[in-house]
Amino acid sequence: MKYLVTGGAGYVGSVVAQHLLEAGHEVTVLDNLSTGFRAGVPAGAAFVEGDIRDAAKWLDPSYDGVLHFAAFSQVGESVVKPEKYWENNVGGTMALLAAMREAGVNRLVFSSTAATYGEPEEVPIPESAPTRPTNPYGASKLAVDHMITSEAHAHGLAAVSLRYFNVAGAYGPYGERHDPESHLIPLVLQVAQGRREAISVYGDDYPTPDGTCVRDYIHVADLADAHLLALGAARSGEHLICNLGNGNGFSVREVVETAREVTGHPIPEVTAPRRAGDPAVLVASAQTARATLGWNPSRADLAGIIADAWEFARDTQREH
Numbered sequence: 001m002k003y004l005v006t007g008g009a010g011y012v013g014s015v016v017a018q019h020l021l022e023a024g025h026e027v028t029v030l031d032n033l034s035t036g037f038r039a040g041v042p043a044g045a046a047f048v049e050g051d052i053r054d055a056a057k058w059l060d061p062s063y064d065g066v067l068h069f070a071a072f073s074q075v076g077e078s079v080v081k082p083e084k085y086w087e088n089n090v091g092g093t094m095a096l097l098a099a100m101r102e103a104g105v106n107r108l109v110f111s112s113t114a115a116t117y118g119e120p121e122e123v124p125i126p127e128s129a130p131t132r133p134t135n136p137y138g139a140s141k142l143a144v145d146h147m148i149t150s151e152a153h154a155h156g157l158a159a160v161s162l163r164y165f166n167v168a169g170a171y172g173p174y175g176e177r178h179d180p181e182s183h184l185i186p187l188v189l190q191v192a193q194g195r196r197e198a199i200s201v202y203g204d205d206y207p208t209p210d211g212t213c214v215r216d217y218i219h220v221a222d223l224a225d226a227h228l229l230a231l232g233a234a235r236s237g238e239h240l241i242c243n244l245g246n247g248n249g250f251s252v253r254e255v256v257e258t259a260r261e262v263t264g265h266p267i268p269e270v271t272a273p274r275r276a277g278d279p280a281v282l283v284a285s286a287q288t289a290r291a292t293l294g295w296n297p298s299r300a301d302l303a304g305i306i307a308d309a310w311e312f313a314r315d316t317q318r319e320h
């Protein structure tokens, strides 16, 4: 099969593109490199440097489907520059859907997010939970989910949205690196590398066992497996939405402690004020993905996830 992967030079996109290639598919990566970061386009994938708004230039009926990752994804930035998120994430996807319709490409897997739920009423969070995003990033992803639902109903698109919880770890040379970095595990590992003095723990007075926020960390390779299964499960006229997480919550302190064990570094921590917009606990119910996609994540061990991220962080540092 032949697939277009938008945002395929980024963290999750590159890992999924690599999995598609390993499964014997033909892959074209479309990425405008606008996040200033190129995790790497896997060897064996064709690469087009371009914008999703111009997808009509490259999409043609020879494609069997699109995996859509291209988006801005910094929660804090979305609060101060919401127009950037509506323009790119929503406007860009509207253009992509039009290009797919035009080319008769009828299969879509979309990179959605736990941020569509906002502060949860129940944990673990099922897909039936209310969607009340607390920032424009989550709102923009939710708007795209609605757009895809109507596209499926009106035009027969076969679509799956995958709502990621906290993606982490690495797959060979494809790992997580943002500029500026704001995610917990890469920052903790920067401390272990001596690139930062300490990790700031954002809030220790949450209603959780140790007072720090609890998240559901999922290995990027398990996440990639779900995308390949979603391509097979998509049915014309239907929009399936699946959470992707392990269903296990780990606190910020537990993540830092596990990183100490993995790296052998003391990783000093300082308690800092809460970060705006952080829910206390975000843990997925991924029953739909298990039952409907047949997804069975096999890399749920937090130490293993951090060990893979650590190997990637050290390899990346050697390159610079």
Ligand SMILES: O=c1ccn([C@@H]2O[C@H](COP(=O)(O)OP(=O)(O)O[C@H]3O[C@H](CO)[C@@H](O)[C@H](O)[C@H]3O)[C@@H](O)[C@H]2O)c(=O)[nH]1
Residues within 6 Å of the ligand: 073, 074, 075, 113, 114, 115, 137, 165, 166, 167, 182, 183, 184, 185, 187, 199, 200, 201, 202, 203, 213, 214, 215, 252, 275, 278
């Ligand atoms: O220096 C840091 C960085 C993070 N945290 C905490 O660590 C947890 C995880 O933070 P982070 O790695 O930034 O992930 P989330 O904020 O949970 O973000 C996830 O969920 C967002 C939407 O909710 C997505 O946009 C992100 O890509 C995804 O990683 C949160 O409680 C943060 O407050 C710290 O204590 N110190």
